Amino acid sequence: MNIKVITPPELFQKMSAQEKVILLDVRAEEKYHDFHIDGPKVDS
Numbered sequence: 395m396n397i398k399v400i401t402p403p404e405l406f407q408k409m410s411a412q413e414k415v416i417l418l419d420v421r422a423e424e425k426y427h428d429f430h431i432d433g434p435k436v437d438s
Contacts, residue, residue: 400408408415412435419426430438 405415405417417431419430432438
């Protein structure tokens, strides 16, 4: 698997274009609960 670092605007563009992306959130659990991306097409 190829891992690529992208900027938040690049992620937004990919999600807006409905590209399939895998986003690995490595923050602490408390930070995840404070804010995370959610939606009908988001598995978490």
